[in-house]
Amino acid sequence: MTFPYDQARLQQLFSDVDSRIDDLGKVSTAASQVQPRSRGLSEQDLREIERFAKSPGAPKELKDFQRRVDAGELSWADVAAGRALNDPGAQQALAVGVPDLQRAYRALEEGQDPEDVVASGTPTPPPDDEDDGPSHFRKDAW
Numbered sequence: 108m109t110f111p112y113d114q115a116r117l118q119q120l121f122s123d124v125d126s127r128i129d130d131l132g133k134v135s136t137a138a139s140q141v142q143p144r145s146r147g148l149s150e151q152d153l154r155e156i157e158r159f160a161k162s163p164g165a166p167k168e169l170k171d172f173q174r175r176v177d178a179g180e181l182s183w184a185d186v187a188a189g190r191a192l193n194d195p196g197a198q199q200a201l202a203v204g205v206p207d208l209q210r211a212y213r214a215l216e217e218g219q220d221p222e223d224v225v226a227s228g229t230p231t232p233p234p235d236d237e238d239d240g241p242s243h244f245r246k247d248a249w
Contacts, residue, residue: 148187156183160200172200 148156159165160173175181181191191197207228214224 148183153183153187166200166203168196168199168203172196 157173157176160169160176165173172181175196176183181194181197185191186197186201211224211228214227215221
């Protein structure tokens with residue numbers, strides 16, 4: 108009985124599979140050596156989040172969650188590490204920022220300068236009421 112397939116073609120298919128397996132091994136090795144860009148949130152980042160959560164401009168949901176953090180129920184480190192992922196209060200607190208993040212993402216995808224995107228999302232400081240005139244001139248006031 109003869110083999111129904113062309114031996115040369117069959118050998119070529121085996122060679123192709125072997126070559127792809129070798130390539131997969133190389134890609135896997137290279138991928139395992141890639142260092143992530145970010146190592147997560149630093150202590151300074153967490154302090155800045157907490158500072159904003161305590162500020163007058165923070166959304167109600169964020170302030171409510173900050174009260175829980177102050178009470179010792181959770182920490183911002185728990186949120187950053189994903190340990191508060193299923194907590195409804197954490198979800199509500201973080202969900203209020205999603206529209207701004209989506210706006211920033213779209214702007215970056217459109218090719219806008221990252222520094223301009225960050226600056227456009229930075230809240231302007233409240234006016235200083237101690238003297239007669241304005242102490243802060245905003246671009247949007249012109």
